[in-house]
Ligand SMILES: Cc1cc2nc3c(=O)[nH]c(=O)nc-3n(C[C@H](O)[C@H](O)[C@H](O)COP(=O)(O)OP(=O)(O)OC[C@H]3O[C@@H](n4cnc5c(N)ncnc54)[C@H](O)[C@@H]3O)c2cc1C
């Protein structure tokens with residue numbers, strides 16, 4: 001059988017658009033060819049290239065759970081040419097999707113363990129599929145407790161509010177902590193930066209993987225807080241955002257030292273990251 005061209009986008013339709021924040025929308029897309037939809041498989045942490053015809057394409061993480069086979073979701077912050085064009089599209093518009101690319105969070109090694117997910121702003125997007133994968137009925141028995149610590153600049157900057165404030169906290173064996181940077185009217189929750197909230201909450205490091213995604217400064221100080229609490233470096237993972245073009249390890253656009261982020265990443269453990277040259 002002829003192998004499909006990994007660089008060829010497949011046509012999909014935007015079936016729903018969910019406004020998350022003032023500059024982030026989640027696009028729910030379905031392949032026009034239903035066989036493409038049923039045969040699509042991705043793993044938590046993987047990315048895809050999304051294209052706006054006539055404008056260009058950019059890399060986004062898949063923010064929907066791999067256990068959902070009915071659609072794919074991408075949560076996209078308006079930044080430049082492609083993302084601004086995407087934000088202008090209405091439901092019903094066509095886009096191109098190619099992928100999935102890259103490695104995933106080590107969900108096999110995480111079996112039987114607890115998980116702590118730490119996200120900042122849109123950084124929850126790559127972590128959401130991992131949480132929802134572990135909470136899916138068919139997988140729940142394979143994993144332990146799930147903890148989510150999520151922060152944003154303001155309440156308005158927090159994404160996936162239905163999951164963060166209702167669905168996840170109401171799920172057995174799930175704990176959610178939320179924080180915003182500065183006090184604001186109507187917010188009765190925690191106020192302060194993510195790393196200091198980690199030190200306050202003092203999550204137990206025993207038998208627990210941690211996955212962090214957010215601004216680099218948040219990641220840096222969160223790692224410091226975690227190591228002070230006794231978390232081992234090889235249990236800590238994050239995901240890197242480097243400029244990508246081909247996504248299949250050919251163009252050399254995304255390399256950090258000898259590693260191609262599109263192929264060897266985007267997920268790296270802390271010891272793997274520490275071994276890379278500081279080019280990211
Ligand atoms: C592995 C990976 C996963 C990603 N996941 C998401 C996601 O889920 N949601 C989302 O909104 N975005 C995500 N991005 C970022 C997204 O690909 C860029 O913002 C993209 O360049 C936007 O295209 P554009 O044409 O709108 O903006 P551009 O015109 O390309 O850039 C707009 C601005 O963003 C800066 N920028 C562009 N790319 C990056 C980057 N990779 N890192 C830091 N700054 C950058 C540029 O310098 C410029 O200032 C991801 C990127 C990677 C590599």
Ligand code: FES
Pocket residue numbers: 243244245246247248249250251252253254255260261262263
């Ligand atoms: S994006 Fe081309 S090699 Fe990674």
